[in-house]
Amino acid sequence: MAEATVGEYLASVRMIGVDDGVGLENVVNSFQVTPTEGLLELKAGIPGPQGPAGPDAWPWEWRGDVTDMAALDAIRPTLGTGNRGWAYRVMSTNSVMYWDGETFYPFLEAFGAMGPRGFPNELTIGTVTTLAEGEDAYADITGDPPNQVLHLGIPRGGQGEVGPPGQPGPVMNSADVDNSIPLAHNYVLAYKASTGKLTPTPWPGTAGPWGLGEANFSTGSNVSAASTTIATLTIPGQPTAWRPRVEGGLSMQSHVSSIGAGRADCEVRIGSSTGQIVAIAPGFPTANWFRAQFYPYFGATMSPTSTTGVIPANTTVTLFFVINRNLGSSNYSWTNSAASAIVYAEPVVIP
Template structure:
């Protein structure tokens, strides 16, 4: 064909049904102008293919103002299958490779079913006295409708509401880091500038033991000797023991001042901090030694002496200790007692 035509020609192949099952030995070819038509026998039907998307009958090229705009493009057979919308006529012009085929009723009919639009919406409060407005943003199928509602004027005061919860107040902070607890109270936190829950700072107790929990004896030489213990359960805040009580101790002396036994109360162990003390009598008489709180150092809010940490179970030890001489002694448990309060400590 290259010897006959200097330009390309359009070749159209048309299938021919085989109605009687005889093979074709000749495939006819007809040439008219620059178009060649070849008839080829159809083969047997193949399997169905995968369902594809709806096909376009042309390659869409967009808008052209007038037919003259398309003529100025100087299209060739290589542009066959392209189509434009001619705006001035409201028609589709299809280029076959040789000429334009106009379709004057291409617009106005229903198109393909589009993807459903998942429209979302929200409301916005506008200024008092402004106009209502609405706008749609985004592209289908994910568009968003925003409606602006003007704010009304200030209304009359409503009826008093029910009493609210203190923990919902703006200046109260209760969360996972600052949870509520049994018997907690609110305390001002200067760092957070809010009230937060803290364990109740009041004294806890009392806890007490009496004669049946004390161990007595006569002619005792051991010093110091543990005569009683008291276990205090864990408290939600750090605390310091406040103690009071008494115990009868007799020193076996021949003269006044020869020997003396005192009573101590220590926290945590027999060598722990000294939190209670009773001064004995250096005489051969039954002497009920009075026990009271005692701290060996000047006490301030920051001193840790005798402090039991929060959430810690501890034991107090009552000891009899020889502080003078070498005489033996007797401990009588009758009327013995120890009373303990937990005094909350704040840092």
């Protein structure tokens, strides 16, 4: 009896490749038989050497969209080898069809499919440049993920409409104020020409008064000395430069044998008995007691820029009340009865 063939027993034979780890030893090929089918599993062979490089692909030339395959089939007869590289999008299937000169190669689901997961990125703001009004805005991204930097160019807007009045704000925050100098107690804002701004400045009004009473003056009788200090008054430093304005008076007598033979005056001087004179209470050239009144006296020609009699800011000063015999050689007397002196600090602003 002749031997039967596989084909006489089986309706079909399937052969499949097995991923068995290429090169493993002692692996056999499996052949399984059923009444209607034979299944032959063949081991994968060892990969061969890399083949020669093929010709370069023809450059793509995008030709646009077609609605469906019927529309593409209508184009096919017009294409030849001279149209190699032409590519169309078939909108009904979201596929790309590439013409190689003889036929179309499909790239299915070329649009809308999810791509590979990208690197996580942290975009930081770099430079922000203000452009002139009317220029085009731009945004540039530099660097590689995950460290990229966004650089912006933003054009300046046009002048807007005047808005409603705002709420009152701190004057020291104004651009017109030099706030590098703190605003302290008894300070005001004054315009400073050198900066063109309002600057915190000590209050420019008159300060004081400082005063002396009877007990602060000495008393002298028939004194022959040419000069005698009868009182002193110390005034603390002031925030601005100033001149003393002295008011008050005291009773004096010149011991003369005839009218006009001699005269003693009470003077107020800065820093010592011979310092700059700032006030005087003139005596009377008679032997009678006379009430001498203090008034400002600087003994010099004055102008707004004069520094005569000026006491610098933040300088403590002592004023000396001195009787000087300014006429003749006769003796003099004075009394502290009803003697008084009031001193005001008159601020000085020298341009």
